[in-house]
Amino acid sequence: MFLDITAKKKVEQEQQRLTAELVVKNKELEQVLYITSHDLRSPLVNINGYSAELDYSLKEIISSIENLHDPAVIKEKIAPIIKADIPKSLHYIQISVLKMEALLKGILTLSRLGRSPLKREKIDMNEMMIDVVDVHRFRLNELRINTDVSKLPDCQGDSSQLNQVFSNLLDNAIKYSDTERSSFIKISGYKNTHQSVYCMEDNGIGIAPEHKDKIFEIFYQMDPKRVKGEGMGLTIAHKIIAKHNGKIWVESEIGKGSKFFVSLPRI
Numbered sequence: 001m002f003l004d005i006t007a008k009k010k011v012e013q014e015q016q017r018l019t020a021e022l023v024v025k026n027k028e029l030e031q032v033l034y035i036t037s038h039d040l041r042s043p044l045v046n047i048n049g050y051s052a053e054l055d056y057s058l059k060e061i062i063s064s065i066e067n068l069h070d071p072a073v074i075k076e077k078i079a080p081i082i083k084a085d086i087p088k089s090l091h092y093i094q095i096s097v098l099k100m101e102a103l104l105k106g107i108l109t110l111s112r113l114g115r116s117p118l119k120r121e122k123i124d125m126n127e128m129m130i131d132v133v134d135v136h137r138f139r140l141n142e143l144r145i146n147t148d149v150s151k152l153p154d155c156q157g158d159s160s161q162l163n164q165v166f167s168n169l170l171d172n173a174i175k176y177s178d179t180e181r182s183s184f185i186k187i188s189g190y191k192n193t194h195q196s197v198y199c200m201e202d203n204g205i206g207i208a209p210e211h212k213d214k215i216f217e218i219f220y221q222m223d224p225k226r227v228k229g230e231g232m233g234l235t236i237a238h239k240i241i242a243k244h245n246g247k248i249w250v251e252s253e254i255g256k257g258s259k260f261f262v263s264l265p266r267i
Contacts, residue, residue: 040103043096050089050096057081057089106219106232113239118158122267125152125198128159129187132166139174145183152189155196155264161240162264165248166200168233169260173202176222176258195246195263207252215250237262 064077129149133140140147155162170185177183181203189198207215207222214220216238221231241248244264252258 040100043099046096047093050092053089054086054093057085103219106235109232109236110218110239113236116161118161118243120156121159123155123157123159123162125154125189125196128163129166132163132170133187135167136170136174140185143174143177143179143183145174145177145185148184148186150186150188152187152198153191153196154267156267157244157246157264158240162244165237165240165262166198168237169200169262172233172260173200173204173258176204177202178204178255178257191266194266196266198262198264199259200262201257201259203257206254206256207250207258208254212250212252216248 060081061078064074068074068077126149129152133147133149139145173185184203186201187198188201189196191197211222215222216234218235219231220235238248241262241264246262246264248260248262250258250260
């Protein structure tokens with residue numbers, strides 16, 4: 001009887017786990033569908049509109065050549081079209097194509113990440129963090145950002161994927177550093193009962209409350225005018241940590257910097 005109850009509990013726990021995973025998958029699917037129906041629509045509208053303008057410009061040039069016989073008049077009429085109208089249309093078409101390419105690349109990256117298996121092993125996080133910081137050393141020095149890495153506990157996981165997580169977090173901290181004051185990034189960690197917890201703290205511009213629940217969403221950019229990119233770094237980090245049965249969250253205030261926490265299984 002006791003064994004039957006234990007087996008039943010295990011089945012119920014597995015059902016709960018699968019249900020929770022299905023909820024997450026559905027949310028991800030909703031986000032992808034939103035991107036394809038909304039974010040991809042804007043560049044398509046641009047391409048369609050400016051293609052029509054190119055067509056109109058071409059017809060204007062042909063009409064001028066066919067109906068005017070004075071080369072000076074023809075030159076005066078078509079010069080603005082060639083020098084201004086056509087380059088402007090091409091510029092916005094090219095920008096829109098690059099935007100679509102970035103969006104599709106991001107969706108493909110997430111799709112591949114979901115299928116890639118985890119190679120679980122013991123990870124020396126001190127060695128990994130040295131590598132992560134060294135990869136960003138040029139930009140850290142260029143922006144005069146001081147780094148302080150404390151002794152970190154080991155964890156269990158896929159070394160390559162977790163390296164990408166902390167590289168993305170460091171890249172994010174660099175991008176949103178406050179150039180008006182001396183900047184720093186501190187990396188620390190500790191152990192609790194079942195997890196190793198890591199914290200990446202900065203004194204950058206911080207995150208407004210309305211952004212906190214959105215920064216891990218696919219293609220979400222807190223300040224696209226300030227930072228160029230696809231808005232994928234934190235989304236990828238969140239997905240990788242979820243695959244590790246871990247957790248990632250942020251504590252932040254505007255003007256007071258941010259603290260990103262990552263919790264991962266211990267050895």
